[in-house]
Amino acid sequence: MKMKPVFKLGVLVxxxxxxxxALALKGSDGAQIRAQALAMGAQQLAPEKMARALSDIAACGLDVQVYTAAGDMGEHSCVQAGLACEVVFTPEAAQTEASDTQAAATALLAYNLDLLVFAGGDxxxxxxxxxxxNKVPVLGVPAGCKIHSGVYAVTPGAAARVITLMxxxxxxxxxxxxxxxxDEDAFRQGKVQARHYGEMRVPHELQYIQAVKMGGREHDELVLDDIAAYVSEMLDDDEERFxxxxSGSTVAAIMDAAGLDNTLLGVDVVHQGQVVASDVTATQLLDITCGKPTRLVITLIGGQGHILGRGNQQLSPAFIRQLGKENMxxxxxxxxxxxxxxxxxxxxxxxxxLDSLLxxxxxxxxxxxxxxxxxxI
Structure with missing residues (x-):
């Protein structure tokens, strides 16, 4: 019998x-600003804040595998929190740069993380x-001068609670x-010019909105309509992807909402708002999608929970590997x-x-x- 998988946590500071x-330098970007701050006696608080976020996880005794970067980029925070960790990246110099953050993140991505928790600012x-x-969910521990982004927990303790739930x-x-x-230079001149740079997937504690007349339970038919509307909009708006x-009734509802014919117990391929192949075989599916941007829409078997290997063997391991988990x-x-x-x-x-990878x-x-x-699992 398969056991619950170990939770893989990436830690980056x-x-x-x-x-x-604290020195009113209006930010920390750039080697010159960091050198000036250190010369003025500034303290590095981000590692300590990360240690606080991790300490609750260590206390709970959860089965967590931690991957991190060397020294103050994560390793020291893990040790302070009492968490065993595997170091997968080491910066070349003590004063790290943005390129080190990005190189460490690249190294961490290779470990199929369930969550990357990081300490920093915007x-x-x-x-x-x-x-x-949006390759993996992330959660920020606020430690910077500027926190305009929506990817941060309100406190290190709040981050710890979310990580523990996951x-x-x-x-x-x-x-x-x-x-x-x-723009920090503009900010130092009294101008706040915030720009949108992208989006990342962020977890937060699940809050159910209960409908009193339904006894606090979701009305499945209405919820299914919502799911169908959301995914069918993707089909309409994303003409580049296949x-x-x-198979299954949930996917059938999506196809119906999009006004497309559907093979209830088979696999169909949609491109540019049209069904381009119906009830395909595993070989046909590979041929159609090879080298093309593709997403897979699947549901689970009620009561069993299978999402692969039950009624959809057309989704071969070769196809899933070609697709990538992020496109499921x-x-x-x-x-x-x-x-x-x-x-x-x-x-x-x-x-x-492949199952272990997914x-x-x-x-x-x-x-x-x-x-x-x-x-x-």
């Missing part, structure tokens, strides 16, 4: 984040956004949060997830190495612009 704040978030995008395998919503940064539509869109109502009573989603692609937190679309993270 910008050691110089916020170093100019400049750090901006650097990470360039490398990570590591326990509880339902945790996620959303695309904005990354913003200001969308592979899996799992759709289901929260009621369908709750019916699993805490059991994880099941992966049975026929390739155990295991961990999976994004599930549960409504209109509403997503949760749910464990899969």
């Amino acid at each position: 910008n050691p110089f984040a916020g170093i100019g704040g 400049g750090t978030a901006r650097n990470l956004c360039d490398v990570i995008g 590591a326990r395998g509880e339902l945790v919503s996620q959303f695309d949060a904005e990354v913003r940064d200001i 969308y592979v539509m899996g 869109l799992v759709v289901a109502t929260k009621a369908k997830l709750q019916a699993l009573e805490g059991r994880p989603l099941r992966l049975d692609s026929g390739d155990s190495d 295991a961990g937190s999976v994004q599930v679309i549960t409504g209109y612009q509403d997503k949760v993270l749910y464990p899969a």
Whole structure:
């Protein structure tokens, strides 16, 4: 029997984040500002803030595998918090730069993280956004002079609570949060010029909005309409990608909302708002999507939780590897997830190495612009 997968946590600290704040330097970007701050006796507070965010996780005794960067870029925070960690990146110099943050993030991505928690400010978030995008969920521990971005927890303690929920395998919503940064030179002249630089996926504690007349439970038919409307808009708006539509009634509802014919127990391919192939085989699917930007829309089998290997063998290991986990869109109502009573989603692609690669937190679309993270093994 498969066991619950180990939660893989990436830890990354910008050691110089916020170093100019207490000295009224209006930021910490640039080697000259950091050198000036250090000469004025500035303290590096980001590693300490990360240690506070990690200390609760260590106290809970959760099964977490931690990957980090050497020294003040994460390792020291883990040691201070009492967390064992594996160092996967070492900067060349003690005074790290934005390029070190990005190189460390690149190294961490290779470990199939369930979450990357980082300490820094808007400049750090901006650097990470360039490398990570929406590949993995991230959570910021606020440590910078500027916190205009929406990717941060309100406090290190709040970050710890969210991480603990995720590591326990509880339902945790996620959303695309904005990354913003200001022009520090303009800020020093009294002008606040914040710019949008992108978005990253951010988890937060799941809050259910209960409908009193329904006894606090979601009305599945209405929720299914919301899911269908949300994904069908993707089909209409994203003409570049091919969308592979899996089997099942939830996917069928999406196709119906898009006004497209659907193979209920098969796999169809949609491109530019049209069905370009119906009820495809595994070989046909590979041929159609090879070298093309593609997303997969699948649902789970109610009561069992299988998302691969049950009724959709057309989705071969070769296709899933070609696709990438980040392009798998799992759709289901929260009621369908709750019916699993805490059991994880099941992966049975026929390739155990691939199943291990896909295991961990999976994004599930549960409504209109509403997503949760749910464990899969």
